[in-house]
Amino acid sequence: MEFRRLGGSGLKVPVLSFGAGTFGGRGPLFSGWGNTQVAQARELINIAVDAGAIMIDTADVYSDGASEEIVGAAIRGRRDQVLLSTKAGLPTGSGPADAGTSRSRLIGAVEAALRRLGTDHLDLFQVHGFDAATPVEEVLSTLQQLVQQGKLRYIGASNFAGWQLMKSLHASDDHGWPRYVGHQVYYSLVGRDYEAELMPLGLDQQVGALVWSPLAWGRLTGRIRRDHPIPPGSRLHTTAEFGPPVDDALLYAVVDVLLDIAEQTGRTVPQIALNWLIGRPTVASVIIGARDADQLRQNLGAVGWSLDPEHVRRLDEISYRVPPYPHFPYHRQEGFARLAPPLFPAVSSGAVQHRS
Template identity: 60%
Template structure:
């Protein structure tokens, strides 16, 4: 397994992270993702560790805390072998303060995650969403206090816009506080909005992307193609899941899948492996979160590392997945002399 720097920190993380959204199935929404119990989760974690994948991502809201509990039990006795990332901010309780990034809720959220995970520290703690109702000063000071208390090692954000991240980084720099080193963001071959604003910011501010839903909300598994019925087991068969995920037109999806099929045939790899490998070559990407209900799915996803697409194959996928930019990004791209597309160098 390849290990990469997480943003501008000295912390190294595996190129692939295992997501625990499939653990528990404790709510209607997450039942559509999966319902691995402790035994199944332990087996999947065993396979991950055998392949050098040692970071596991969760969140307090995954199955209403059950995913964290199962992860905690599955790693019991081997906490020193794993890295844990988890998230908080979304509503977790009925009270008026059981939501957001206030000092009250963040401290309570971290304490709750620590208890469910059975650990006394979290390697990477991320705000699951932006809270416009809490001052950035309160948020960053609280996170810094939790880092200084040893309960969090590194901090990240998730689903922020560029100005949200930049405002927080500027405040942290001004007062010498802990900075965001990670941004858990949606990015895939059929969801490239991340490149327009957040990728340039990530390069400038040394914020590493931890990519969620890299297969486009289950659309790039290789099972969806033109003139073929949708597979019986898919989260896309459920209205609750499709309405809460990224929206993608069928024609655009099929255009990208056609290109993926071509590259898969050239490389001898599967469609998901090609889609994941494309992401691993993008600027700012520190780690890509993979999920799996079964051992077969996990082993297939693990096969996305250890090789690279050629420049020609990347260009083919880039062309198939390209979409018109919104303003001001289409205007900036016309001034390429001073606004070049981000590169890893």
């Protein structure tokens, strides 16, 4: 397993991390993801850790805290062998104090996560979403306090817009507080919005990407393709409305290429989609989940090899979409591109015939 520094920090994380969103099975969303309990969770985590995927990612909203509880029970005896990553900030109840990242809520959320996970510190704590009602100075000074107390080692953000992340980084720099070193984001072959603004920001500010839903909510498994309906048992039947939207024409075009590359290489469609992500700028770790051991072992097979440049080019081209304003001039017009050359010039130059 390859390890990479998370952003500009000294924390080294595996390029594949294990996501525990399928643990617990509580609520309309997470019951559709999975219902993994302690015994199976321990088996899956042992497989992941033994393969080098030692960072375990969870959140307080995953199955109403049950995911954190199950992770804590599953790593008992192996705490010093793993990196624990969790998140807080999204609503966990209907009360006014049950959402956001105010000082009181952050302190309470961290204390609760430590109890559920059975540990005295978190290796990475991420603010799960930007709280527009709380000043960034309050959020970051609270995280500074928790870092000084030894309860948090590193901090990160999740699902922030570019201006929200930059405002937070500026406040940290201005006051000498810890910076967000990671940004947990959605990014996949059929969801490349991350590249327009957040990726250049990550490069400039040394913020590493931790990728969630790298297989686009289960769409990039190879089972969904042209003239093939969503198969029975797929979580998309019950959870699609919660996840990132994907245009069917784009999905089918990308899967066509993935299937062809899979036939040429002997790799699986998920392995190819994951390997493509691992090679992208700023990506520090790709978070994989699994309902069973076979699925996990298959996903872990995405490392230890690299796609051929021609395969990368084909995937880049078929998945590329012109970004929205104000980003598209820098991708499509020579004058703008001279000011800020695009990260993927061969794709974004306009020479590629894009499918609608």
